[in-house]
Amino acid sequence: MKELLSLFDRIIQKVNINLREIGFDVSPYVSEIIRLEHMLRFYAFYGITPNHPLNFEFRHSSLAGSYFLGRCQAINSILYKSDIRGDELKKKGDVVRYKDFEIHVNRDEGIHIQDTILIKTLVHNYSHDPETLESFFINNTVSTPFANIHGSPTDGCFIGPFATVDLTTMIDCVIGAYSYIQAGEIGHLSINPGTVWVRNPDQFNFLYCYPPDRLSHYIHFAAGSPPQGVFMDFVEDHKEAFQRVFEVVNIERPANIPNTASLDRFAVIKPKIRIGENVLVSQRAYLDNSHLGKGANAQENCHIINSRLQGYNVTAHGAKIIEADLGRYVFVGFNSFLRGCPECRLSVGEETVIMPHTIIDVQEPIRIPAGQLVWGLINKQADLESNSIALDDLSKIEGRFSKDRLFFEGRGALFVSAFRDRIQHILQANGAFFDGTRNKGHAQTNQNISFNTIQPYPEGKLEGLYPTILIQP
Numbered sequence: 001m002k003e004l005l006s007l008f009d010r011i012i013q014k015v016n017i018n019l020r021e022i023g024f025d026v027s028p029y030v031s032e033i034i035r036l037e038h039m040l041r042f043y044a045f046y047g048i049t050p051n052h053p054l055n056f057e058f059r060h061s062s063l064a065g066s067y068f069l070g071r072c073q074a075i076n077s078i079l080y081k082s083d084i085r086g087d088e089l090k091k092k093g094d095v096v097r098y099k100d101f102e103i104h105v106n107r108d109e110g111i112h113i114q115d116t117i118l119i120k121t122l123v124h125n126y127s128h129d130p131e132t133l134e135s136f137f138i139n140n141t142v143s144t145p146f147a148n149i150h151g152s153p154t155d156g157c158f159i160g161p162f163a164t165v166d167l168t169t170m171i172d173c174v175i176g177a178y179s180y181i182q183a184g185e186i187g188h189l190s191i192n193p194g195t196v197w198v199r200n201p202d203q204f205n206f207l208y209c210y211p212p213d214r215l216s217h218y219i220h221f222a223a224g225s226p227p228q229g230v231f232m233d234f235v236e237d238h239k240e241a242f243q244r245v246f247e248v249v250n251i252e253r254p255a256n257i258p259n260t261a262s263l264d265r266f267a268v269i270k271p272k273i274r275i276g277e278n279v280l281v282s283q284r285a286y287l288d289n290s291h292l293g294k295g296a297n298a299q300e301n302c303h304i305i306n307s308r309l310q311g312y313n314v315t316a317h318g319a320k321i322i323e324a325d326l327g328r329y330v331f332v333g334f335n336s337f338l339r340g341c342p343e344c345r346l347s348v349g350e351e352t353v354i355m356p357h358t359i360i361d362v363q364e365p366i367r368i369p370a371g372q373l374v375w376g377l378i379n380k381q382a383d384l385e386s387n388s389i390a391l392d393d394l395s396k397i398e399g400r401f402s403k404d405r406l407f408f409e410g411r412g413a414l415f416v417s418a419f420r421d422r423i424q425h426i427l428q429a430n431g432a433f434f435d436g437t438r439n440k441g442h443a444q445t446n447q448n449i450s451f452n453t454i455q456p457y458p459e460g461k462l463e464g465l466y467p468t469i470l471i472q473p
Contacts, residue, residue, distance in 0.1 A: 004464040014115050014140045018156025018172050022190050026142050026158050028223035039064040039464040043453040051445040056471040062464050071110040082118040086111050089126050098130040109134050116141045122300050125151035128167040148317050161227040164334040177221040180357040204410030241268045262443045280430045280443040295432030314426050331423050
């Protein structure tokens with residue numbers, strides 16, 4: 001294990017050098033959430049399909065429990081139970097439009113991970129940055145459990161647990177626990193835990209900050225201690241169910257699943273599940289006693305329990321929905337936590353947008369009307385007064401607007417249309433509108449993936465590292 005320890009120390013040193021101006025030391029945060037001896041306990045695996053490019057490169061890295069799909073590369077890196085999805089990468093010949101420019105993609109885009117530690121992190125989507133169309137890079141970075149790196153090239157950064165960086169290029173930044181950042185491009189910033197920031201320069205700026213004392217009940221992360229709180233307890237309570245799907249070679253497919261729907265081989269499907277046409281259930285999702293209507297999806301690390309989704313619902317990476325009823329076209333953003341209970345269910349009206357990193361933890365029955373934007377921390381019906389606005393009303397705002405801990409400036413109509421366009425894109429890409437011949441998406445093309453496993457050196461100074469592996473057509 002000598003080489004693995006050396007690699008670990010080298011990555012930590014490189015990240016600390018990048019963060020020297022911020023004065024942030026990643027060492028005490030990482031030491032309590034990863035045990036290098038665990039790197040031997042789990043195989044890595046990759047998917048092969050005729051619909052995705054087969055091009056993997058692994059050099060001087062450890063990949064325990066991680067999954068790769070598409071064009072991916074890991075060099076001098078440590079990945080632990082991470083998902084690296086390259087199924088929406090740009091291809092040579094694609095044309096990307098940015099403002100008045102039409103930019104031609106010269107070669108197939110790839111995900112390039114180097115000098116990085118990713119712990120239970122999801123990496124997905126293509127780079128949004130017009131400067132780096134062919135390379136979605138993650139360099140000199142440490143990312144902690146249940147974070148999302150979504151279309152966000154990253155260099156010299158630390159990402160806290162349950163944080164999300166989305167369509168944002170980051171250079172030398174610290175992203176606090178449970179923060180959601182979609183800001184285009186940022187550098188040399190330290191973002192406080194519980195910050196929800198959505199910015200499109202010259203168009204709009206949405207900023208919400210959780211009260212630190214209330215957020216700490218759900219997620220608390222301090223140097224020298226592992227992540228703690230309701231979110232971690234919830235994940236721990238359900239992790240045993242995933243052991244079987246990773247240990248058993250052949251998992252039986254539930255009966256009465258439409259042939260246009262896709263249930264990932266590495267998802268947990270409990271009894272009493274009803275699945276409609278064109279539904280996509282991604283790996284490491286967890287479904288129990290729930291109904292997903294036509295065109296709905298449950299993305300990676302989602303939990304949907306004792307709930308009903310009427311159809312065309314987007315449940316983004318890491319979102320949890322418990323004891324809830326959602327109308328059609330409801331969007332539940334990254335790592336949101338919606339928890340009702342049998343005697344106090346949560347009801348969400350159609351075409352409502354639950355902002356990423358929203359917590360709705362009900363203490364009484366809550367009913368959210370149709371067509372709302374919802375954010376922040378909500379326990380009671382009255383909390384909606386300061387944590388929601390009708391999308392139609394938001395569309396009329398031009399200038400500044402504030403509610404409690406929310407600050408918004410810019411054109412509300414552009415903010416609303418950006419969300420609606422993105423929801424439509426997600427549904428389209430996932431195959432929600434497949435009609436039997438047209439509009440295929442992931443729900444149809446991901447049904448026949450074959451999985452191969454790879455394992456590390458079992459002993460000696462290379463123990464825990466994987467040999468150099470090139471996997472190509």
